[in-house]
Amino acid sequence: MRLKHHNLSREHSMFRQSLIAAALAILTLAATTACNTVEGVGEDIKSVGRAGKRALD
Numbered sequence: 001m002r003l004k005h006h007n008l009s010r011e012h013s014m015f016r017q018s019l020i021a022a023a024l025a026i027l028t029l030a031a032t033t034a035c036n037t038v039e040g041v042g043e044d045i046k047s048v049g050r051a052g053k054r055a056l057d
C-alpha cells in the first residue's frame with residue numbers, strides 16, 4: 001500500500017510542477033505583451049501631446 005501512495009505523491013508533484021511551469025509561461029507571455037502595449041500607449045500619448053502643442057502654436 002505504501003508504494004502506491006508514493007507513486008501518487010510523485011504524480012501529484014509532477015502535475016504540480018507542470019502546472020507551475022504553465023502558469024509561469026502564461027505570466028511571462030502576458031508580461032511581454034503588456035510591455036508592448038504600454039510602449040504603444042506611451043507613443044500614443046506623445047503623439048497626442050505633439051498634436052496639442054501644434055494646435056496651440
